[in-house]
Amino acid sequence: MQILKIASLPKYIPFETNLNLRNEFGEYNLLAELLSDKNNIPFIFVKFQGQNKAFISERSDYGYGCILTTYGKIKNRLQAENICISDTTVRPRKDTYLFDFDCVNEAILNALVHNDWTITEPQISMFNDRLDILSHGGLPN
Incomplete structure (x- = not known):
């Protein structure tokens, strides 16, 4: 005092x-x-079959709540999608993941932080051969 x-x-x-x-x-x-805990901002994760947007296999919306909670849900989802392929024919076994999780996590954070929220929310699209992270806006001038 x-x-x-x-x-x-x-x-x-x-x-x-x-x-x-x-x-x-x-x-x-x-x-x-x-x-805020409840808002009107969606955050969509879409998983496609194949290499284009012709067939949607799954669509999940993690938005409509606090952006910090949304980030946690997206992070958990991407950890679940990042399957491990193990080669047990060699010793020690060789584990290969679909993508480098730390790099994708950084890209998600950048998409959230640098997004122009007055335009629309970021979107994550997962294909058989890639992961697209769409964010509107960019770095400030």
């Missing part, structure tokens, strides 16, 4: 102000919506 008086800082700064969750009119902004 004494430190606050010396520094002449207010005793309490609402977290909404501290995190800039409200606009100049006092309404919640897009960041607040992204962090």
Whole structure:
């Protein structure tokens, strides 16, 4: 308490102000919506059969909630999809995964952080031969 008086800082700064969750009119902004437990923002994971978008084998929506929870769900899904192929004809056995999980995780984080949420949400598409991560926007100028 004494430190606050010396520094002449207010005793309490609402977290909404501290995190800039409200606009100049006092309404919640897009960041607040992204962090809320319930929102109107989908986050779609689509799995296709083959190498094009002709046949959808599975479509899952992990959105409509806090972006941090959504990230956790997407991360868990990608860990489940990253199957291990083991060659047991050699010693020690050789394990090969479909993709480097750390690289894909970084790409997902970049898609979430650098996405222009005023356009639309990112989308993840999984094909037999690749994983597409679509994010709108880019790095700031």
